[in-house]
Amino acid sequence: MSTLQQFAELPADLQQEVLDFMSFVAEKRGIKLDHFPPAKPKWLKTVNRKKGTGESISDSVVRLRQEESW
Secondary structure, three states: OOHHHHHHHOOOOHHHEEEEEEEHHHHHOOOOOOOOOOOOOOOOOOOOOOOOOOOOOOHHHHHHHHHHHO
C-alpha cells in the first residue's frame, strides 16, 4: 500500500491537519504556496524556555556550588 493510499484512508480532519502542517513546513523552507495556513496552528504554541544569563560556565558552577545547602 502506498503512502498516498494510507493518507486517503485517514479521516478528513486528520488529512486537513497534515496538509496544514506540511504547508507550515513548506513556508518555513521558503516555498510559497497558493493557500494560507490556519490562523493559529496547534504546533505554534508558545514554549516557556529559560533565558541564558550570559555568565560563563565557570561562574555558573561557582554560583551553583555556593547555593548548594549541606
